[in-house]
Amino acid sequence: MVEYYQPTSLQEALKIRSENKVTPYAGGTDLMIEADENLCYLFLNKVCEMRGIYEDAEYIRIGAACTYEKILQSELVPQILKDAVSQIAAPAIRNLGTMGGNIGNGSAKADSALVCFALDAKLQLSSVSGSRLVDIDKFYLGRKKLDMAENELITEILIPKADFGRYSYFKVGARNALAISRVSFAGVLSLKDGRISNIACAFGAVADTVLRFKDLEKMFLGKTLAEASAIKQDFVSAYSQSIVPIRGRVSMEYRKAVCMNLLNEFLSQSDI
Amino acid sequence: MTMNIGGSVEKKDHAQKMSGKALYVGDYPLEGVLYGKLLHSSKARARIAEIRLPEIPEGYFVVDKNDVPGDNNVNIVKDDTPVFARETVEYIGDPILMVVGPDEAETERLLKAIEVVYEELPAVLNVRDFDTVFFEYDFGKGDIEKAFAEADKVYTEQFETGYQEQAYLETQGMIGEPQPDKMTVHGSMQCPYYVKGAVVRAMGSSPEGVQIKQDTTGGGFGGKEAFPSILACQVAVAAKKAGKPVRVIFDRREDMEFTSKRHPSLCTYKVAVKDGKITAMDIDVIFNGGAYTTLSAVVLQRGIICSSGVYKVDNLRVKGRAVKTNLVPSGAYRGFGAPQTFFAVEMIMDHIAFDLGLDPMQFKLDNAVKQGDATSTSGIYHFPVPLPEMVEKIDAASGYREKRLEYAIAQTGRYRRGVGSSMFFHGAGFTGSGERDHIKAVSKLHKYPDGSVEILVSNSDIGQGLKTTFSKIVAHELNLPYEKIIIENPDTDRVPDSGPTVASRSLMTVGELLRRAAIKLRESWVDGEDQIVEERFKEPDFLIPFYIDKFQGDAYPTYAWGVNVIEVEVDTLTGVSKILGAWGCFDVGTPVDLNVVLGQMEGGYLQGIGYASIEQMAADEKGRIRNNSFSDYIIPTSMDVPKLEVIMHVEKYPDGPYGAKGAGELPLVGAPGAYIGAMEQALRKPINKAPFSMDDTMKVLQGVKL
CATH class of the missing domain: 3.90.1170.50 (Aldehyde oxidase/xanthine dehydrogenase, a/b hammerhead)
Known part of the structure; x- marks a missing residue:
């Protein structure tokens, strides 16, 4: 029999987390594939504080144990995230799976994590001794390496309330359902007074972590679309040099080609 | 006796399976x-x-x-x-x-x-490096040298196919x-x-x-x-x-890594064309048998007999080899050697048609056999070949001809479309004289005093509905309610040897034995008595005896026919192909239960599409199969071919029950040819292998030579 805890409040969950060696279980759609009877699981699906979606002045706050299905039904969640979530796995898994689990699993193929990168989301990490906010890109330290202490839980995903303007989300899976991403792309671009005020291009499933190059994005910041178009080639070649995919279920060359194609397409659609 | 045999009934094992009472091997108590x-x-x-x-x-x-x-x-x-x-x-x-x-x-x-x-x-890990030939067969007819010498044009190409894992639900x-x-x-x-x-x-x-x-x-x-x-x-x-x-x-990994799968193949075709007609084929077939011979001999036999496709080829030479590699032994998988060679022959026919500026479907039809023509092994197609009618039916359903012309015009933009076709058959039943010489099927009916009748055969219902169709046949002939027919899972202490559940033979061959047994029982029926009747296989009189040493004669008594059309849309940015529609016209003779047949046709067709597109499996440089889970071995879901249309055509076979022919394998056989044909039109490049992945597509789009 597997050992487990099933707390109903965050306080209780954090206490268990601090006092025991437990594996947080938020949906479990990754964990149950490699179920290990020697582990002790901390089931988070009954923790009320982690199941809601609400907004405050700055953020849309998504509970880490909130299911994908609930995210799809929410009126607060931005469409780009819904686009990504709607293509995750299949209905049965979307009824169980959560963003907290997706992010906490540490994979660069996590579709909801990719969108978090593009939207500059933050994670709320909590423990018995308090809470801290971490930028999503700081949270991922490397392949399966996370900035998360043994006594911490991801409790919320915070998405800045902003007009994300034009966006593009594209997932290449091995098939049309129940497919792990082979390459994925999320891009957002917004203009203020005719100038690019925000741009984000994130690439999933091609390297150990999601790739986003903020230095390269700066090339476009503050530019008009016409000015951006003029330096598009430089922009694209800079990405071409920076994206170094790893080989996986598809070749490096394939990943590279698709990343560049999707980036180009996003720019074209954004009139660049 | 007025019941329409094709009408659908509740499957015989429905209640047991739906209630969870059916015992799979993993369900037995562990004590x-x-x-x-x-x-x-x-x-x-x-x-x-x-x-x-x-x-x-x-x-x-x-x-x-x-x-x-x-x-x-x-x-x-x-x-x-x-x-x-x-x-x-x-x-x-x-x-x-x-x-x-x-x-x-x-x-x-x-x-x-x-x-x-x-x-x-x-170790030999690449089929091209083989040093041991397990089985080698040669056969042919006509004057191949003369035909090649007189040809207007000769085409030579090589085709390759990969593994395919059966992916049954139960390991x-x-x-x-x-x-x-x-x-x-x-x-x-x-x-x-x-x-x-x-x-x-x-x-x-x-x-x-x-x-x-x-x-x-x-x-x-x-x-x-x-x-x-x-x-x-x-x-x-x-x-x-x-x-x-x-x-x-077995757990799933063990099952996927270490049990038999479809033979990878390497086929070389040399084809002569004169005055727009195929005049000769010189075919070399190599199947990767893996480490032990298991079923490679018989898989290869079917593969090479089918290697000239549905075409009339008067001058033919076929050489087939099953070779040893130090990889998991290959074995039987729906189609049994035929999907590999049908893929090769359909592709070379497509390529020749393209070169001649002809529509491939018409070109294929113009070269197809007709009733009375000789088979590859100098037997005869004894019964009508319904391909022309089936082509019309599938064209009406799919709009093939119009689309083929439309997509031939230069396409621009992100998405490119193509439509492909294939024609094929399944030689119904065992290859050659196997039924007569080796199987010698026996079936029995046991009538109990209460008037119920038990079917005693060794064929197994593995999901394909045999318990249902066998019961329908016996009920039909005895004019008994379907519920009065009993059929259990076979137990060799109770049932005679009616042969294996393979080669799409069960319904056609054993079903016919049961039909005849039921007639016998009907004629000798005595109320209240315990009666047993037995029926043994007899080869139909019309058959030209088959000699396996020469590959001569009727390899099959009759054929189930198929025509497929598949339409794809390729995303040039990602290499992902979307199947816009898949149409299959199938002739399996009289359907004994239409629902069961449609299930077989749809499922088999989807399996064939998976084989041609996304089902990738390969051994690495050490000889290990890495694709040993369902996250690494991708089979299609219902979301991948949302529009899959099956059209039935009925050309009855007089020696099958009510005109039924072999059905189970047919729907898989033609899918690779039609899918790859569609991909070729979308990409405007010849393709010589299946499966053809998004990675492969991207290489074509980037102009990389495959």
Whole structure:
């Protein structure tokens, strides 16, 4: 029999987390594939504080144990995230799976994590001794390496309330359902007074972590679309040099080609 | 007798399966049953220098080749497949020994503690490097040299196909139960008498000393034709040694890595064309047989007999070889060698048509055989060949001709479309004289005093609906309610040998025996009496005898026919292809239960599309198959081909029940040709391999030579 805890409040969950060696279980759609009877699981699906979606002045706050299905039904969640979530796995898994689990699993193929990168989301990490906010890109330290202490839980995903303007989300899976991403792309671009005020291009499933190059994005910041178009080639070649995919279920060359194609397409659609 | 035989009824095993009462091998109580776990070779080829065992606790056993009471060779076609590995191992997965014990975790621990010292030997991992030919056949007709000399044009191309895993829902599993006077083995299987033959031999026992029972089986697709014979021998040997029941149920990884799959192929075609017609084909077929011969001989036979496709080729030379590699033995999978060669012949016909500026479907039709024409083996197509009518039907449903012209115009933009077609047949039943010379099927009906009738045959319902269709036939002839017909999972102590559940033969051949038996019973029916009638296979009179040594005569009594059209849309940014529609027109004679037939056609067609597109499996440089889970071996879901339309055409076969012909395998056979044909039109490049992945597509789009 597997050992487990099933707390109903965050306080209780954090206490268990601090006092025991437990594996947080938020949906479990990754964990149950490699179920290990020697582990002790901390089931988070009954923790009320982690199941809601609400907004405050700055953020849309998504509970880490909130299911994908609930995210799809929410009126607060931005469409780009819904686009990504709607293509995750299949209905049965979307009824169980959560963003907290997706992010906490540490994979660069996590579709909801990719969108978090593009939207500059933050994670709320909590423990018995308090809470801290971490930028999503700081949270991922490397392949399966996370900035998360043994006594911490991801409790919320915070998405800045902003007009994300034009966006593009594209997932290449091995098939049309129940497919792990082979390459994925999320891009957002917004203009203020005719100038690019925000741009984000994130690439999933091609390297150990999601790739986003903020230095390269700066090339476009503050530019008009016409000015951006003029330096598009430089922009694209800079990405071409920076994206170094790893080989996986598809070749490096394939990943590279698709990343560049999707980036180009996003720019074209954004009139660049 | 007015019931329409094609009308659909509740499946005979519906209630049992839906209620959960049906027992699969994994459902049997575990009390008193020992767990068996196999130690598989981790080297592709090696001499076993030493096996270091941990201390084996009481009640646990290690079982290997020295424990086999009879012959350590599994009775399949030839004698090379060992029950447990001999001095050398020949592929990664070769079963070296089995650890058996009462506690599963402890059994697993012991297994992991075993150390095998291997002396590695050179291994053949690429089919192109073969040095051992398991089987080689040659046949032909006409004057091929003359035809090539006189040809307007000669085309030579090579085609390659990959593995395909059966991916049945239920993995391989078997339980051996020693009885005082015999060994009983039951489990997941297609062919109880094949298993019996193998266990009798391995146990060195009399036929009475072995009983084989099929448990409810969760899919086979050919994967449970030969492999269960191996596993049954292993559990029987283990159960004998332990003196207790032993159960082995493979986990998915073990099943995917170490059990048989479709033969990868390499086919070279040289084709002569004169005045727009095919005049000669010179065909060289190589199948990757893997480490042991298992079923390669018969798979190759069907493959090469089909290699000239549905076409009239008066001058023909065919050479077929099944070669050894140090990889998992290849085996039976729906279509049995034919999907590989049909892919090759359909592609070269497409390429020739393209070169000649002709529509491929019309070009194929113009070259197709007609009733009375000779088969590849100089037999005769005795019955009408309905391809022209089927082409019209599928064109009306799919809009093929119009789309083909439309998509031929230069396409721009992100998405490019293509539409492809294929024509094919399935030679119904066993190849050649197998039924007459080897199988000699016997079927029985047992009427009980209460008027119920039990069907006694060795064919297994593996999901394809045999219990239902057999029962319908018998009920129909006896004018009995369907509910009065009893059919259980076969038990070799109770049923005669009506042959294996393979080759799309069961309904056509055994169903006809049951029909005749039912007529016999009807004519001798006495109310209240216990009666048994028996019917034996007789070869139809019209057949031209087949000689396997010459590949001459009627290889099959009749043929099921198919025409496929597939339409795709390729995303030029990602190389992903979307199937806009898949249409299949199939002639399997009279459908004995239309729902069952439609299920077979849709499922088989989807399997074929998977084979052509996303089902990638390959051995790595060490000979290990890495695609051993469903996240690494991708099979299609219902979301991948949302529009899949099946159109039935009925050309009755007089020697099948009510005109039925073999159905099960046909729908898989033509999918690769139609899918790749569509991809070629979208990409405007010839393609010579299947599956064709998004990675491959991207290379074409980038102008990389494949």
